[in-house]
Amino acid sequence: MFLSVAFVLAATIYGGAAMPGSLEESLLLNGRWSVQDSCLCASAPAVSISFNAKTTEVSFDIEGLARFRLDIDGKTQKYFTSNERKTQKFKAPKDGKMHLFRLIKVSESNPGKICVRDISLAKGGTFGERPKQSNRRIEFIGDSFTVGYGVEANNVNDGTPFEKTNNTKSYAFLLAEGFKADYHVNAVSGRGLVRNYANMVPEWTIEHLYDYTVMGAPEQDANTERWDFERFHPQVVVVFVGINDFQGEPPYADVGKFKQAYVKLLDRLRALHPGVKFLLVATKTWPNDDLGGVVEGIYNDQVAAGKTDILYKFVYTENTALHGHPSENSQKELANTLRPLVARLGGWLSR
Template identity: 85%
Template structure:
């Protein structure tokens, strides 16, 4: 596969024509954002903010979706409708009834932790047809993180306002907002409650981010350890934003061993450098409770990297307004976080406007 491709994978998927026979979708028609498992008869994913996009001339679009997830449907980059799927459902959307091709995108806004969802078909109706595949961006960003990066509970108006499934919205996370504003392709590889080497309250201790990162669907391994491993040649980011460690050093002790955390963090950076030659890093940290340890640890890693002659790296300590569900960043705070990190990401990517 061409490693400079859109961070998506095109594939052939059986699109059900309801009341008729199966109809293949041209593999060049679809573009995917995020880590997807591309299978013979469906495509599956678990990461927040994964999306499928395409151009078409049609008066309707129907997705055959299986799994538990919330989605945002967009037309020409404008949000149209949120929908919820809890089992398997054929979700139909009305679209412009003209002869012009429009761009359609389905974005997963909820988190699968654990779990996944699958798309079994996309139907454009009897008279619909696909147009040219959406163009790839020349900019590619990967985000590695936890609930702050997921957009966990961002729509909650207080710490107990709703459930994570109802109030999480990855399209309102700083990662998605930042990527959209820079017109960059992206991967959001983040899982709530997970730390690099120690999870929040030591939940499922064998499934930390360090371990989950190797899998295509990071929400699946604790249910099926033999699930598909990610092929890192499918997407080569130019910038990686690493915002991990909140769960390593927050909540009830014992916290992560600092030495083990530093070792795993540096190992991740070195591995990413080997996988993606020329990649740049933005290391991000914030306050942790009750011991404010994370910032000092990550800044120390950054200083060590610079002292070792690394010039591919920046560090930023950020403050967030944690007034949404379960003490997570609010919508306003996620926007401010995107605004804070955007110039640093743009600088690393060489995307600053002149």
């Protein structure tokens, strides 16, 4: 016999958010989740579900291909993989006390999605109060560097993206954790702002995917749900896009179109989230090192126009992990480099 969360009613979700159903005050969400009649669906990196519970066992009914991490009281307990719909069961501390559980999706869905259809506790188990939302909110908009693509690989040919990607080892997750902030990681590997790597699926760039709740779904269903921007108002947005616009096989993105789309995104976010601050990030691209100059030019234009809500940083990374992506050590260094800038923008201490 189990006590379970039934995903049957609508809910208002704001950043870390309440689940639908009779236990709507029990669950806290981070990242973009689609709240449907019978499940929660998502594709974004590092989406998570947190809740307090007193139980000897917790079960997750999950459908879709993904790797997950289960934390209890802030400590990693288990990594596991889902694919076909299956109930995953895990032992919990048998001390009769309330504990904090967090389920984090560590792999990428690109394209695709996962659905959590139920969360159950053992007989006699009880859900506690919903974990508190943070007063700090940060969003990351990016590509594979932000996803944490291949970060666990020992070299550029070690394993597959599914096996070696771990969002919780990306600079984005590390920064959010360090600030104890609610977060959204809206990043998709291989995608640029206006031009994707090797011009793959050219109609589905970040510029177009950004409007969807489940960003991995529109390629398969163009009628998928649009994101309601009232559900999460970030205080700081880290924009690290453009690597795929200007790297790999030509032709590269038209600089004029890229600048126009970049500024349009900034202006749109200002309108959606009054008072929001921006950190623009760029790095070296191959074979032409164009990205830094283009983004720095956008930043300079913004400052010249009187914008005071914005900072810029050019970063260097050690791209020794899978397919030439930042290693775990490099992701940590990247987080350390950006931390004081994010703290300055948010008016936050690191802890």
